[in-house]
Amino acid sequence: MKKIIAGLVIIGASTLSTTSIAGVAAGGAAGCGWGNALFKGQSGMPSHVIAGITNVTFGNQTFGMTTGTNGCSTDGALGYGGQSVVSSIMDEFSEDVARGEGDAMNTVAVVYGVEANDRDAFAKTMHENFSTLFPSENVTADELMTSIEEVMKADATLSKYVA
Numbered sequence: 001m002k003k004i005i006a007g008l009v010i011i012g013a014s015t016l017s018t019t020s021i022a023g024v025a026a027g028g029a030a031g032c033g034w035g036n037a038l039f040k041g042q043s044g045m046p047s048h049v050i051a052g053i054t055n056v057t058f059g060n061q062t063f064g065m066t067t068g069t070n071g072c073s074t075d076g077a078l079g080y081g082g083q084s085v086v087s088s089i090m091d092e093f094s095e096d097v098a099r100g101e102g103d104a105m106n107t108v109a110v111v112y113g114v115e116a117n118d119r120d121a122f123a124k125t126m127h128e129n130f131s132t133l134f135p136s137e138n139v140t141a142d143e144l145m146t147s148i149e150e151v152m153k154a155d156a157t158l159s160k161y162v163a
Contacts, residue, residue, distance in 0.1 A: 032064050032070050032071040032072035033051070033054070033055035033060050033064055033070050033071070033072065034054055034055065034058060034060045034070065035050065035051030035052060035053070035054030035055040036051050036055070036071065037070070037071060038051065038054060039051045085107065085108075085111050086108055086111065086141050086144060086145055086148075087140075087141030087144075089104045089107060089108070090139075090141060090144065092104035093105060093107075093108055093144075094133075094134055096123075097126045097127055097130050097133060097134070098127075098130055099127075100123055100124065100126075100127035101123050105122070105123050105126060106119060106123075108126075108148070109122045109123070112148070112152065112161050112162065113161050114161050118157055118158065118161075121155070121157045121158060122152075122158060125151060125152070125155050125157075125158060126148070126151065129147075129151045132147055132150075132151060133147045133148060133151065149162045
């Protein structure tokens with residue numbers, strides 16, 4: 001009986017740990033939810049972990065993103081590990097822009113909120129502006145995103161996706 005209880009404790013702890021890590025990735029970085037409100041202004045792993053656990057435990061971050069409450073917003077571009085999604089797929093994106101189509105191009109369109117019916121226009125516009133987006137092989141993700149937004153602002157169809 002003790003072995004069963006010990007096994008359940010280990011499974012429970014590992015599940016809580018995995019959930020906490022997922023919550024930290026979503027909870028700490030997103031900047032919203034009750035956990036973020038409770039630990040506002042604090043830094044360091046303990047604060048992020050507890051904020052993430054709070055957000056995951058009560059499910060308030062998901063609710064906040066869905067309803068626009070709890071300090072949550074879904075307006076910005078998603079990021080991963082402090083880097084934008086665009087930076088993590090820059091090589092594939094540059095190849096897709098050169099071809100005028102591809103999964104990375106579609107991913108970037110989705111990140112910018114481009115509706116399905118405007119994605120062909122997005123692909124065509126990015127392809128036509130390859131040299132603007134990639135003036136050299138040393139373009140940074142921030143420079144690329146700035147260029148993408150400038151190109152989108154200049155296009156009648158895509159300008160509605162960038163403010």
